[in-house]
Amino acid sequence: MLKISEASKKVDLPVATIRYYAELNMIPSLKRNIDNQRMFDDEAICWLKGIKFFRELGMPLSEIREYIVLCQTPGKASLLKRHVLLIKQEQQAELNVINAQKNLDELNRRIKLENSIIKGHKRDSLSAARRFNQ
Incomplete structure (x- = not known):
């Protein structure tokens, strides 16, 4: 204990x-x-x-x-309700993975852009609109 x-x-x-x-x-x-x-x-x-x-x-x-x-709570009814709760969480977790992958892809795109700027292949922009849409 x-x-x-x-x-x-x-x-x-x-x-x-x-x-x-x-x-x-x-x-x-x-x-x-x-x-x-x-x-x-x-x-x-x-x-x-x-x-x-x-x-x-x-x-x-x-x-x-x-x-x-x-x-x-014993019984099949409670088991089925627990199962539904777990399925709901699984679906949410899958959505979270998809969103995390989108964020990672965007982060990698921005890192690639910064690398291009560092190497002198692209100009640095002070404009947020241009920076995020390059």
Whole structure:
């Protein structure tokens, strides 16, 4: 069992963030010791890692909470609802990859332009409109 500071280091989340998730009842296996301190077992650490993963994807807390509740609800209906949430996140992640690739392509175009200017093959323009459309 880990104290909150130890759990924080293990999952690389701020203590305040973990407290917030705990207040939202997003860590189902969370225990407290006789001094009423939060104690984190391996399952609680797994929940925190899962929450962190979903937050990094940009998943709203409300959907993460829904997913956690569904994980604790037996039956095919809850499994299907969890599946739908994951598919939605997959689609969003794919869109993020497409947008990231567009940004990378544009960044590479701008670097190529700057290299041409550095080598003297193109003139440097102080005009933002011309610089971004060259």
